[in-house]
Amino acid sequence: MTSSFTDLLSAALTARSELVARLHAEQTDAYRMFHGSVEGVAGLTVDRYGNLLLVQSFHEPLTAEQLTELETFYHRSFPGFDIIYNDRSQPNSRIANKLSNEQMDAAFEPREAQELGVTYRIQARHAGQDPWLFLDLRAGRRRVMQEAAGKTVLNLFAYTCGVGIAAAKAGAKQVVNVDFAESSLLVGKENSRLNHLGHTLRYVESDAFAALRQYSGLGQPRVVRGKRLPPFPKLEKQQFDLVVLDPPRYSKSIFGVVDLVNDYSALFKPALLATAEGGTLICTNNVASVDRQDWFDQLQRSAKKAGREIRDMEWITPEADFPTLDGNPPLKIALLRV
Structure with a gap:
């Protein structure tokens, strides 16, 4: 029994x-x-x-x-x-x-x-805590593979570069993976080797704010309020065909605060400005208490302030191995045509 x-x-x-x-x-x-x-x-x-x-x-x-x-x-x-x-x-x-x-x-x-x-x-255990591949984002990686062929891709908060590897495997022209942790990017490089990729992938060890402000053209000063910031890579302004913004719930550095509940726009604005006209921006918010429609309304307001238009949007829902009781999964994924 x-x-x-x-x-x-x-x-x-x-x-x-x-x-x-x-x-x-x-x-x-x-x-x-x-x-x-x-x-x-x-x-x-x-x-x-x-x-x-x-x-x-x-x-x-x-x-x-x-x-x-x-x-x-x-x-x-x-x-x-x-x-x-x-x-x-x-x-x-x-x-x-x-x-x-x-x-x-x-x-x-x-x-x-x-x-x-x-x-x-x-690996089941390693120096960090989280698994090296978040399975609820499979639906997002699936969509990235459908979108990426021939495009330039910016993968922000790349972690072990799962999204970037999927994009390169699907035929992206160029993929830039940005993460502050060298250890995570090293796993990403190993993922590239396992899939026989290489020339299309770039790895930028940087705070996401510092990278985004440079790519978007907003600029990242090296001195703020009289204090010299830690070193960060110098990057040229660039707009990408496809940008993936997958931030953690909350993190704080001298460059800025990631806060998916109270200030998603701090990240969204420079990410939007780093997306080419006619391009696609895929955003995630993993905070269960954030209402999906309220979050999207926030993105629309932020886009309007930045002088950009969200021409179309689509919700990407985690797949059936992540069931929900009410049809509102904690992980929200929005695909935006901008």
């Missing part, structure tokens, strides 16, 4: 059977298998990346009994896969749980996963 916990895991897997078949046909072996906030265990997620199952808890740790039950279920369903559990319920989402020596080897093993025929480097 199965327990209610196993029943929930099984029901989620069954609900994805048609989606998983389609994804496998598209050369995708990376997807969410359990989305606990909707499927019965708030704060628990189970993601597949190739032959890795990454289990993460964000609200409270799994009990030893729950973890054993989960491992038993997935070992039966996916024999031979490694299952790594990261308890991220501590402050700042730091991973709290220890692993056995054998599990540690598996957790730090470099792996590969595929999405839409693109290969990505994956």
